[in-house]
Amino acid sequence: MAPDDISRREAERLRGLADDARVARTFEVLADQGALWVWGDEEEILFTEDARRNTLLPIWPYATVARLENEGEVDGEHAIRIAVDVFLTEWLPQLKDDDAGISIFPVEETNTSVLTLDEFRSRMTAALRLN
Template identity: 35%
Template sequence: MNEKEFYSVIKLPATKRYEYFIKKVVDWEEVWGLYQDGWAMTKDDNGNLLIPFWPRKEFAQYCAIGEWEGYTPELIELDKFLNEWLPGIKKDGYKPSIFWNNYDSAVMEVEVLLQDLKRELDNY
């Protein structure tokens, strides 16, 4: 990915970044998180715990600043994300924060994210 493409994607509205996330994680069969002695987490305005995910290593690395300084991008295989991560997140009462860009993200219910990913997988 070149720099121009990177910055054009990172500046998209959260809903468009979410659509990009769905297509790209299915294409590449990978999801990225940030890790340092535990996975990066944050809270929404209501105090709900969120776990951020990105479609590419470069986007995750871009967000390893502030409270996540020193965190490194970690790969999660799509199959593991679908079958282990999302059920675990739901059980723990967390929500996925999709494609944070240091400004905003698409915060989704686990069921919606799972449904959207499965729908995209049906295209293959």
């Protein structure tokens, strides 16, 4: 297991946290590990939509929880590690161009915490300062 990954048992425990606790823990982990995880393959990253058909990028704090949500759906897809600094400087501008939001640690395809890009940047910056 990579140093920035966790056991399946710990992943299941995190998935069971209340929404607010799961989101708070996600920002703590991102600041501590300096990375986040998305899902996709070598050519595409998985996006989803909310009930109003807004485009969302799901992110997870560990590869294990991303795998629990997505594994087995499409051959060749896997968890992809993105450095937080790269995400902030390169991904957020592209997501803005795509008019997308961010779904923090969705569980069972439920987007419990959706943040605008500005909200994400603000929370991530605050978490990095605390780290």
